[in-house]
Amino acid sequence: QVQLVESGGGSVQAGGSLRLSCAASGYGYSSKCMGWFRQAPGQEREGVATIGSDGITRYATSVKGRFTISKDNAENTLYLQMNILKPEDTAMYYCAAAGWGCIAPILAGDFGAWGQGTQVTVSS
Numbered sequence: 001q002v003q004l005v006e007s008g009g010g011s012v013q014a015g016g017s018l019r020l021s022c023a024a025s026g027y028g029y030s031s032k033c034m035g036w037f038r039q040a041p042g043q044e045r046e047g048v049a050t051i052g053s054d055g056i057t058r059y060a061t062s063v064k065g066r067f068t069i070s071k072d073n074a075e076n077t078l079y080l081q082m083n084i085l086k087p088e089d090t091a092m093y094y095c096a097a098a099g100w101g102c103i104a105p106i107l108a109g110d111f112g113a114w115g116q117g118t119q120v121t122v123s124s
Contacts, residue, residue, distance in 0.1 A: 002026040002097045002113040009093060009118030016085050016122070022078040022095030022115060033102035034071060035111060036080045038091035038120075045094070047106025049080065058104055063089075085122045092117040 008020040020036070035050035049059045049069035057069050068081040078095055096111035103110065 002032065004095045004097060004113055004115035006093065006095045006115045006118040009120045011121040011123065012085055014086055014122055014124050017081070017083045018085065018120060020080040020082070020093055020095075020118060020120075022080075024076045024078065024095075024097065033098040033100065033111075034069075034078045035096045035098070035102070035106060036069060036078075037094045037096055037106075037108055037111075038089075039094070039117075040091040043091075045108045046091075047108065048093070050102045050106050051078070052102040056102065058102060058106060060106065082120070085120075087122045087124045089120060090122050091120060093120050 003025045005023045012018055033050055033052050036048040037045050038048050039045040048063055051057045051069045051071055066084045071078045094117045095115040097113040098111045
């Protein structure tokens, strides 16, 4: 079972940057599909980005060109670099792990392990 702990959230003005981290522990982290999701109040959980064991990345259209997902297998850590943040990026951000390779589209139902989330608030 994979355990995931996010950090790095906070409050920032529009146009600013944040980097989220997700520390993973447990069996088989490096072989899983890892992803970032976000959920704003009253909205469904939305897939933001994924990265597979082969390093291939996928992004939601809304964040493409602004966000970058990466991972450090030696440190068992997943990252999400978020640049040019917008107020509509405000949400709780979750790290997730899947028991198989990444597929498109990015759907929350394909991921079985979740962190507790870290809040990102972007003010205009």
